Ligand SMILES: Nc1ncnc2c1ncn2[C@@H]1O[C@H](COP(=O)(O)OP(=O)(O)O)[C@@H](O)[C@H]1O
Ligand SMILES: C=C(OP(=O)(O)O)C(=O)O
């Protein structure tokens with residue numbers, strides 16, 4: 169008989185697959201270590217590589233009986249440096265470099281940039297950031313096809329790293345033709361979600377959504393990446409239209425004054441929680457583990473604080489894409505989550521109070537809110553929630569209850585996309601299942617035993633109302 173062992177933590181872990189982890193062996197180990205969402209960054213690698221990785225993830229997850237969602241992260245309008253001879257160059261403070269729009273191989277003196285209009289975006293005296301701000305340049309001269317700059321802060325510059333010019337207005341669409349090509353590929357290969365980079369306004373989200381719809385893929389999640397000031401300014405509308413958001417601190421930390429990140433993170437997470445939309449906190453969470461076996465105290469504290477802020481998921485980028493210790497990093501994240509979640513209640517009550525102050529909402533919102541009252545009153549083992557779109561499960565997840573939310577849906581994609589939500593464990597069932605089937609299933613899996621108290625949401629159509637409209641609490645026989 170199949171048994172289910174629930175994970176030791178409810179925070180979801182997103183891990184980026186890259187050269188360090190794109191083998192079958194490593195993917196298998198990542199899943200075992202607790203990766204819930206595999207992120208494929210389409211700014212790097214080839215379609216062939218990505219297709220192979222997607223296939224391996226599906227196969228290995230199935231073999232291990234684990235659910236893993238796949239997130240295709242689009243490049244967006246990010247400007248990047250091109251290929252560099254030998255993979256990287258060392259840029260030294262005080263030295264001059266030429267940034268050229270010509271398609272050449274980069275070296276110590278000349279660095280290719282992949283956007284033809286680049287020289288038009290900068291003028292003498294402007295600051296250019298490379299690799300999320302690790303390297304800082306100052307523009308000295310602008311010519312037709314190249315920009316001459318001096319290195320203010322040096323370091324190793326690897327191929328394909330990002331270029332940021334915070335003050336520049338980019339006269340291009342956030343979603344590029346290349347992004348639509350990638351979306352097409354992603355749909356054809358059955359990915360569950362797309363990450364929309366450099367979203368500026370709600371229209372970017374709507375454009376992606378209508379593209380998905382036209383391609384019969386409206387159930388593919390659109391995760392809006394918040395990584396430029398426009399997205400912060402237009403956040404409420406973006407949140408409303410997107411299925412989830414990512415606080416993409418890498419670019420955000422150079423596009424805005426870096427000292428604003430901590431408070432911004434808290435504000436955005438709070439809003440996403442209120443709306444019942446999953447939020448991923450991303451970039452540099454355990455970045456020192458890219459090369460070291462032990463993270464810094466600051467990083468461990470950062471992961472814990474994001475969880476206490478109310479994040480649904482925490483993300484790893486270079487740590488798992490190119491790092492020396494990808495498996496150890498995922499395990500470390502899981503350990504931090506487990507311990508931190510035990511203290512969530514004592515920190516989370518003020519958030520719940522805020523929810524209680526909302527005086528208007530839908531039936532689903534009212535019903536899911538009443539669950540908080542119930543779980544404070546009775547010792548409930550599980551919250552059971554049949555869900556067609558996943559919405560009811562996400563509305564319960566927003567409170568970050570200490571009980572697991574066992575979600576039951578007939579749609580694989582809906583189940584996969586619940587892997588972005590804190591504390592939700594989805595089961596995919598045959599069409600037509602009822603509450604007795606749910607109870608039989610969880611008994612059979614050894615999740616409950618006689619006398620356990622459970623809470624179940626229900627959506628029996630009545631009069632004009634369909635969808636979740638009641639809860640019941642009962643004891644297992
Ligand atoms: N599929 C891939 N192939 C090669 N390198 C990759 C891949 N995915 C990620 N990387 C490497 O890992 C680094 C960190 O990943 P990520 O933060 O997703 O990238 P970036 O900040 O460049 O968008 C990338 O800059 C790149 O060097
Ligand atoms: C996640 C991010 O986006 P990317 O790694 O694609 O630049 C980020 O900027 O933090």
Ligand SMILES: [K+]
Nearest residue numbers: 211241242243
């Ligand atoms: K990207």
Ligand SMILES: [Mg+2]
Nearest residue numbers: 395416418419
């Ligand atoms: Mg980014």
